Amino acid sequence: MPTDNNEGIGVDITIGMRDVARELVLESDLSSEAVTKLVLKALENDAPIELADAKGRKVIVPAAALGYVELGSDEQRRVGFHNL
Numbered sequence: 001m002p003t004d005n006n007e008g009i010g011v012d013i014t015i016g017m018r019d020v021a022r023e024l025v026l027e028s029d030l031s032s033e034a035v036t037k038l039v040l041k042a043l044e045n046d047a048p049i050e051l052a053d054a055k056g057r058k059v060i061v062p063a064a065a066l067g068y069v070e071l072g073s074d075e076q077r078r079v080g081f082h083n084l
Contacts, residue, residue, distance in 0.1 A: 010027055010028055010029050010030070010054060011027075011028055011030065011031060011032045011035060011071055011072050011073070012025070012026075012027050012028075012071070012072035013025070013026050013027070013028055013035060013051065013069065013070070013071055013072070014069070014070040014071075014072075015049075015059075015061055015066070015068075015069050015070075016066075016067040016068045016069075016070075017061065017065045017066060017067050018065055018066070018067045019065075020065075020067075024059060024061070026051065026053040026054075026057075026059060027053055027054045028051060028052065028053055028054060029052075029054050030051075032071045032072075032073065035051070035069075035071055036071065038050075038051065039066075039069050042063045043063050043066070045063075046063050046064065047063055048060050048061060048062050048063060049061045049062075049063060049066065
């Protein structure tokens, strides 16, 4: 698992798999560039894609089962409350 993430920056990841109606949706602490590199490397090597979400749960998807990966934009996470 790469550690080249930026503190406070994260990305929403949606993974669609072949022959499965439901999508996997997770929020990762990695940047969209880091996730893109992981996915492309896994596809090149026909290896499983291993991702961890913001809560530390791991998701492993076989590259052969991958239908698509949709990445949200990198966003700064907000902490605390804001007065309206």
